[in-house]
Amino acid sequence: MRIAVVGGTGAQGKGLAYRFAAAGHDVVLGSRDAGRAGQTAATVAEHAGTAVRGATNHDAAADADIVVLSVPYDGHAALVGALADVLADRIVVSCVNPLGFDRAGAFALDVPDGSAAEEAARLAPRARLVGAFHTVSAVSLWRDEGPLDHEDVLVCGDEAEANAVVAELATSVTGRPGVQVGPLRQARQLEPLTAVLIAVNKRYKVRSGIRIGGL
Ligand SMILES: NC(=O)c1ccc[n+]([C@@H]2O[C@H](COP(=O)([O-])OP(=O)(O)OC[C@H]3O[C@@H](n4cnc5c(N)ncnc54)[C@H](OP(=O)(O)O)[C@@H]3O)[C@@H](O)[C@H]2O)c1
Numbered sequence: 001m002r003i004a005v006v007g008g009t010g011a012q013g014k015g016l017a018y019r020f021a022a023a024g025h026d027v028v029l030g031s032r033d034a035g036r037a038g039q040t041a042a043t044v045a046e047h048a049g050t051a052v053r054g055a056t057n058h059d060a061a062a063d064a065d066i067v068v069l070s071v072p073y074d075g076h077a078a079l080v081g082a083l084a085d086v087l088a089d090r091i092v093v094s095c096v097n098p099l100g101f102d103r104a105g106a107f108a109l110d111v112p113d114g115s116a117a118e119e120a121a122r123l124a125p126r127a128r129l130v131g132a133f134h135t136v137s138a139v140s141l142w143r144d145e146g147p148l149d150h151e152d153v154l155v156c157g158d159e160a161e162a163n164a165v166v167a168e169l170a171t172s173v174t175g176r177p178g179v180q181v182g183p184l185r186q187a188r189q190l191e192p193l194t195a196v197l198i199a200v201n202k203r204y205k206v207r208s209g210i211r212i213g214g215l
Pocket residue numbers: 006007008009010011012013030031032033036037069070071072073074075076079095096097098099133134135136137138139194
């Protein structure tokens with residue numbers, strides 16, 4: 001698979017890019033600045049032990065089978081709107097968590113479309129939107145300790161074939177397919193869930209994740 005990580009210079013994008021590249025995928029990191037993308041790509045390539053390229057967000061997405069959106073919710077709408085043409089007919093994975101932070105910790109922001117993933121689907125109506133990787137932390141992704149087998153990647157989307165492709169991609173991270181949890185609107189549950197994990201991490205000084213029992 002050729003995978004573009006839009007916003008790939010950030011912690012989450014770098015971590016996902018590392019896992020995908022280490023699993024043998026052809027990865028292009030995107031940024032608003034091609035030079036910055038190239039620098040981060042070199043760091044990821046060294047960590048993964050394989051080639052990783054850098055490009056502008058637009059050029060990275062234009063060349064990919066799967067585009068991962070890994071930008072802050074602030075600026076998400078403008079970016080997706082600007083990339084809408086190039087996202088058409090591609091599988092687009094959103095891991096965007098619209099969260100705010102105050103003295104009491106992390107909290108869910110109000111999102112008019114219900115979730116960032118649904119916002120992206122509205123702004124790029126021909127993209128094949130899938131929500132995934134919301135609850136996997138950047139720090140765990142970047143760690144060089146093998147698959148995150150104590151976690152599941154939860155996958156939601158409205159198109160069965162795209163969901164299955166992304167569930168399989170999750171094997172790069174956890175060592176087994178992601179768990180498919182229903183339609184794209186389930187992103188309304190998945191995106192704020194990270195606020196709970198952040199509180200657990202703080203309380204117990206751990207790097208927590210979600211694992212589904214009973215499967
Ligand atoms: N960090 C985590 O552990 C984690 C876990 C799960 C999900 N997530 C989600 O993953 C996404 C990325 O997280 P992150 O921690 O990597 O974020 P980040 O470091 O703050 O941002 C990622 C990249 O997005 C680009 N960016 C920043 N502001 C932008 C704007 N207004 N418009 C367009 N691009 C912009 C920047 O790249 P350039 O300046 O190079 O363009 C930046 O390096 C977020 O939505 C977050 O909720 C994060």
